Amino acid sequence: MYETLCYKVGEIKYVGLTVTPRNPLDTVVILEATYTLKAEDGTIVDSGDCTVNDREVTALITAEAEGVYTYEATISIGAEVYKPRAVIRVRG
Secondary structure (H helix, E strand, C coil): CCEEEEEECCCEEEEEEECCCCCCCCCCCEEEEEEEEECCCCCEEEEEECEEECCEEEEEEECCCCEEEEEEEEEEECCEEECCEEEEEEEC
């Protein structure tokens, strides 16, 4: 199940997440983080680099049209790649 975020058309807001290691003593080094924003039909409507600040990963998303979108981050940590998702509902 994905987190659902609600936007109004024209809003510009950050989508963010915190990378938390299973072992709190482990160090997390995020090598790269990007995102895609897809419409319901799978069309990519936006993509780019995320901002990384220690273990925080954020992307600035603009709600341009009504609909349901899928936000997916691609986060590289060492040899591992994580792809967390969220649903964004945009209403007028």
